[in-house]
Amino acid sequence: MNDLGDLQPKPQRSALNRKDITRRLKRAGGVTQRHARRFILRRINSVRLVTGEIITWLAVVGILVATLGLQQTWGNVSAYMQGGYRSGGVYAEGIVGSLDTLNPLLASNEAEASAARLMFSSLYHYDTTGALHADVASSMAIRDSKIYTVTLRDAMWQDGHALTADDVVYTIGLIKNPQTRSPLRVNWTDAVVKKINQHTVEFTLPTVYAAFTHALTFPIVPKHLLQNVEPSVLRESSFSQNPIGSGPFKFRRLQTAGLSNASKVLQLVPHTEYYNTVPRVSRFELRAYTDDAAFTKAIKNSEVTGAVSAPAALAHGKRPSQYRVISEPLDKGVYLLFNTRNPVLQDKTVRQALQLATDTAAIRQAVGGGVQTLDGPILHSVFSSGEVSRASKPNAEKAAQLLDSAGWKIKNGARYKGDQELKLTITTTSSSQYNKIIDTVKRQWNAVGVAVDVNQVDTNSAVSNFVQGVLQPRNFDVLLYELALGADPDVYAYWHSSQASATGYNFSNYSNQLSDAALASARTRLESNLRMAKYAQFVRQWLSDVPAIALYQASSEYLVNTNAYIVKPKGSLPELSDRYARVSEWSVSPATVYKTP
Known part of the structure; x- marks a missing residue:
């Protein structure tokens, strides 16, 4: 038998020459270059583009982080800061x-x-x-x-x-x-x-x-x-x-x-x-x-x-842009004070008629804003008894009827009692604001047949004697005047009959026993409710007697620079x-x- 080793084929050696090797190497190099261009060089360009985007994105994120940081820092600081004013100037x-x-x-x-x-x-x-x-x-x-x-x-x-x-x-x-x-x-x-x-x-x-x-x-x-x-x-x-x-x-x-x-x-x-x-x-x-x-x-x-009591034309009209206006109400009342010892004005019916003929809302509008309603002898802001009596609303028709009933009849467009014309002089100090009041009152009183003259005293004049010549002797029919009412309702000095003297401040010469008793009692009461009850009684009597007409509560228009x-x-x-x-x-x-x- 033949040996198995003899039956296996023997390997044959390939015959490679130089040309074949060179060809193969070139082919491998070409493939390598193609792969390099496809997978390396092209991706390098893409990386370059992506890198720009990454840098931009990182910059945006950095800015956002910085902004948030600044915001937080400013928030912490501003929590302890506020707009204000420093010393100086x-x-x-x-x-x-x-x-x-x-x-x-x-x-x-x-x-x-x-x-x-x-x-x-x-x-x-x-x-x-x-x-x-x-x-x-x-x-x-x-x-x-x-x-x-x-x-x-x-x-x-x-x-x-x-x-x-x-x-x-x-x-x-x-x-x-x-x-x-x-x-x-x-x-x-x-x-x-x-x-x-x-x-x-x-x-x-x-x-x-x-x-x-x-x-x-x-x-x-x-x-x-x-x-x-x-x-x-x-x-x-x-x-x-x-x-x-x-x-x-x-x-x-x-x-x-x-x-x-x-x-x-x-x-x-x-x-x-x-x-x-x-x-x-x-x-x-x-x-x-x-x-x-x-x-x-x-x-x-x-x-x-700053400007104190600026003229209304500036305060409520055209004023320089660098100023703002602040209205400051005052505890003062502006009145038409009747001299009750004047023969014409002694008649309460005439005084009541003049009060009905006077539209105080129109007067406040003429003054130009800032002033507030005033109905009587006491400011509403210091009257703590609740409901306060009010003056009657203006009614020219009713005023005319009262004058008729008092015997003052219309004749040739004016009112007469016999041969005496119903004519009153309003006395006051020189003031642009008071000029507007007088013009309005004249129109209103003329409408019911009352003639009006005006006497204005320039208190800034060196020869002025307003106190000695007008106030002390009560040298007037009707006085347009401001009364300082104060922060307490006590008006004893202006309306108690004991003050109707040359040195007193009851310029109307007003006298009424009920009013006197209420005023005297009210100023001796420490209990607020008892005081106000007395003052309420006085106000009701005062409104009935009409020793004066309350026009408005005064105010001061303060201009102040915006800075x-x-x-x-x-x-x-x-x-x-x-x-x-x-x-x-x-x-x-x-x-x-x-x-x-």
Whole structure:
């Protein structure tokens, strides 16, 4: 047998020459190049394009992250920041009036009262809501409804002396002295004040007087500077032109005609030792202008930061764009006061007819806005008894019927009783606002046959004698006049028959036993509900008797530069100077500031 090993074929060796190898290598190289172009080079170009997109995307993401970070950081910062005002700058306030004296006990016009409020302190003052608030006083205790014990805080005069109870007692003494001739004397004739210690004074009243605390808003003057000055020459003393007070601002200088159109410019600087907030502004200027024309020109020329009682044509009409207007209601009423001793006006029927002939809504519209409704002798805002009696609505037809019934008959377009014509003279002070009122009243009264003459007195004239020539002798038929009603409903001074004298303020000579009893009783009641019941009784009688016609509650239109900041009142102001309740916070320099925790 053959061996199995012999049956297997033997491998044969391929014969490869150089050409064949070269060909194969070229073919492999070509395939490699094609794969390289397809899978590497083409993808490299795609990577380049994608890389640009990636970089762009990463940049966007980075910006978003940075923005979010900045947002969060700013949010954390802004949580502690707010829009505000920084210290510094000059606040220039314009007002119509005179600055003949800077002694606060002798202030007789709005400009002088404003200067007094800026430089001097009181035991109490009114805040921005019109409520009574402690000033130099730190506390008060009342005993037996007639004894008021007031404790003083630590306060300094602007010359470095301490303000003490001696100054308060001395001030009241000056006010009560008739030789001082202070307009504040009427509030203090019967009160007794004494020093308990350096920081305590005691006021004793002869009878209960519910509104007494409102009298504690008198300005305090320094005894150590005035004790050697005779009260009769107080107005002429150097103190009246270079005063030292204890208020937020202190006197720097008083310039005459320092600016065009300004009669006087009072420059004040902050009182750095003031017991309350030291003012933000570096200087406060009170610029007193001689008349409305000069005042209006100053506003249009941007000479002032703020303007007090701006003319209605500017406040509610065309005014410079840099000013905004703030309406500040006042605790004052504007009235047509009838002289009830005038033979014609002694007849209540005639007074009632004139009230029905007077459309007060039309008068308020003629005045030009800002003023509020007033129906009677007491402001609605201080009358807390609920429903208040209102004056009858205007009715010209009924007014004519009443005049007929009183014997005043129409003849040739006018009213006569026998040979006497029904003609009344309205007396008032010179004022563009009062001119509008008179024009409106004349039309309304003429419509029912009542003839009207006008007597306007220029109180800015050097020869003016309005008080001595008109008010004291009651030398008028009808008086267009503003009464300061105050923050308390007590109007005893204006309507009680005991005040119908040359030195009293009952200009209408109004006398009614029921009204007298209600007024006298109301001011001796401390219980609010009992007081208001008495005043409600008085108001009803007053409206029936018509000793006057209430036209409107007064207001002041305050223009202020849009870049400045003042603390606006939240209620009516007892006095115009009470706009300074938070004057230390006024500013002319906007800024971003940290919030107070």
